[in-house]
Amino acid sequence: MEERLYDLIFICRPDTPEADIDKIVATLENTVAEKNAKLEKTEKWGRKRMAYPVKRLREGFYVYMLVRSSQGEVVKELERRLKVADPVMKYMTVRTDEELKRQDKLKRHRERRAARRPRKAVPAATPAAPVAAGGSEQSPATA
Numbered sequence: 001m002e003e004r005l006y007d008l009i010f011i012c013r014p015d016t017p018e019a020d021i022d023k024i025v026a027t028l029e030n031t032v033a034e035k036n037a038k039l040e041k042t043e044k045w046g047r048k049r050m051a052y053p054v055k056r057l058r059e060g061f062y063v064y065m066l067v068r069s070s071q072g073e074v075v076k077e078l079e080r081r082l083k084v085a086d087p088v089m090k091y092m093t094v095r096t097d098e099e100l101k102r103q104d105k106l107k108r109h110r111e112r113r114a115a116r117r118p119r120k121a122v123p124a125a126t127p128a129a130p131v132a133a134g135g136s137e138q139s140p141a142t143a
Contacts, residue, residue, distance in 0.1 A: 006067045006075055010082050010091035011060035014047050024085055031077050037069035054089050
């Protein structure tokens with residue numbers, strides 16, 4: 001089975017100590033390692049204002065993880081662990097590899113079309129005709 005790429009973002013309560021957030025991240029990292037997946041990136045985005053209140057809170061501590069796996073069981077287990085963690089208010093997992101494949105396919109298609117199209121030659125700029133020393137030029141129709 002081919003490897004898939006997942007973005008996992010979760011939001012913790014803003015009053016959660018940094019040590020507790022580190023424990024949650026460590027638990028998720030261990031889960032990823034147990035399931036023979038790879039954790040590409042982990043970023044703590046910090047406290048941010050949310051678009052709407054969640055559990056009567058306007059702010060949350062955001063954490064982003066990028067996971068590469070060939071099994072869907074990893075995502076199920078990560079979401080299960082996030083569901084039972086008390087500090088976690090919300091989480092979302094998105095599979096991103098399909099979108100990346102689609103973008104690559106569109107890019108290749110555009111390149112093939114551009115290669116088929118002949119490039120138009122840009123005509124060399126012709127110098128402007130000098131104006132007569134006597135003043136302005138008049139067209140024959142107005143003279």
